[in-house]
Amino acid sequence: MMKAGIICLVLFVFAVFWAPSAFGVTNVQQEIDIRNKQIEEIQKQIDQYQKEIDANSSMARTLSSEIGKLNAQIGKIQLEIKSLGIAIEQTGMEIQNTSGQIQELESQLNLHKAAMGCYLASLNELDSRSLTEILFKHQRLSEYFNQIKELEDTQNNLQLAIVEIKGIRSDLEDKKLTLENKENELQDLKRFQVSAKSSLEQNKTVKNKILVDTKGKEVKFQELVTKAQKDIEAIKGQIGYLLQQGITVEDAIKYGELAAMRLGIRPAFLIALLDVESGLGKNVGTGNWMDDMYNCYLKLGKESRAAQEKDAFFAIVNKLGIDPNSVKVSREPNYGCGGAMGPAQFIPTTWLAYEAQVANLTGHTLPNPWNIEDAFTAAAIKLAKGGAADKTRTGEIRAAKAYISGSSTCSSKICNYYSNIILNKAAIIESNL
Template structure:
């Protein structure tokens, strides 16, 4: 019996040793796929850089109708390439996620097998340990068989230790796999958000092209007239709607600029950067839609517009309790206060609040500082409070230096908590939007339309 058990354990270890080389074989295949992906990405990035160079060169030339149309067309072409790049990265991540999920299933099965084997060994050891000395002596016809049984029991104890070690390693590996899966899903969510912004920017450039052609009728003289009419331009800038997610009535750009300038005076974050970040976050928030939390145990909820069931509106272990605390302190109904919905194709969580799109657990970290600045509890759905929250976050990560690199880095961290170069579209886009807003602010200043000091 002991000999059979020892053979069984030996076979189990042989199987375990064969499992790991299999992973290395898959790793080699994955490395080849990774190399191919990198080549494709490098090619796309080279094309993107080339077009960016053309845009920069044209922008430095005289402002003519032909040049402006050329810039817009190149921007659209560049965005199309960036969308291709993001799509390729998303496809690669989806493949990685499938592989990781399959690996988790396999490792979980291996853990179950090891537990069964361990239980059997422990039962056999318990049976042997339960025998009295006379039983052991009398159970074998010879003295040599007695010593053989003793030796087998020692081997069984050693194999038990080895199996325990193997089980511990497998469980540790399973934990790493689950962490990798969570990381991969979060990365996919970031890429999906970037794609949303890329498509929106592309549509905006196409709309600008059509509007420019319509207003000027394709004539250089009409374009130059449009450029020279500063008073009309300033009026359009001040009164255009500054769309924000999570607020019932959007302010005008002029009103939003006044808030941003007031916040800037207290935090040191440039108004144009603040406006750009909130523009970007509202674009993302509008795309995923608004949801209500309904189940505090699971974090599930419903769409605010239709009442349709939505899973994972909020991460229960991280954000539900902070959200309940925030809404209750503000006298809001926790179950009819809108937050962002999750991205359906990714499987992550929603729960971002108001124009600044803070998740509840992050808002809690800034609650006391905001209350100190405002002299009252801060409200994530209040426009001014959202500007202050965004400014504090950006200032914590260096935006007060007001250099391009410092602001770009702060915007990247605002988006993903890191400066991962693969997400650079977000930071680049924020800085482009900020540059546009800076031009708008200068236009208002030159026309005497600014009624406050920055």
């Protein structure tokens, strides 16, 4: 019994005084802070490029101003891609750091459990002894009851500690999941940044060709500007994700301009955002409501949300007379759940909130989230509400942030990169509309 008591005591001391190593955590945090500073420095350079773009945009449209603006846009996007790469690396470090903390807590939790098991075994052993054995073991009966009391107190303390550690462990696992989601989102945004850079470089090639064709003569360039019509091919290069949904470039322009005109926002901004949304939904139109929406929320333990989205989805398809299993929604991504519908990527509950306004503007008695005009109109309503009706860079940034996060003042890296990508794409589309 004495040997067992010593073992229990050792386990108890380890459990109580266990201190996770702070050395590794400190080093990782220092690396994270270094990357934060790098991102801040890059942002200053990005802001400088934006000033150049704004300055060129305010000037009369000339050959030199067009090329200058395009060069600044390319430089800006290159820096944003670099910033995204650092941010993704930083997020990976944060995930690794959190995983290490979870492992430390699991070790601490196991020590507490082992100590508790040891003391419980001692209690059971004492309970199994006869009164004669107890009297021979202890000179006074009070010594026995004192030992029982000490063991019970220790057991209670350990139980409280385990409850506390489980709570911390749960919080850390949630944090890890959040960080993994952030990394997935950043990877998506980086992909769009690379795509935007490619588009800008293509446009630069076109502009350089104009310089060659006009032999640098401003008069000839102004003639081209005067005769300019919509450059369908150039716009097509910017809305690849919408085209993948079966939307033609002509329809994207037609309904984009119509919806934007109704709500007083820029058509280029609306079309750019919808293309980025479709790109984020590389899963658009490949999922179904049961697996990618309803069951997904159930797996995440969100029974109420699962029921709400299911009810909203069936309310939509039933009114339209559509077989719920015949229509496609966004597939379950690496983070969150699918279920977003059509070009505007509205989830069912959100669509119902905008349905009446869409009907009022389009004249469609039964708005359909898979209908191009209805979807574009719903997106335009949401963007106008978010601040895009100002037709300013600030207003459109606020609107884009509200579209992805629900908050126009969102300051996360995801919101910032998302809004920048849309405005970069909108600038190119605008020049070709």
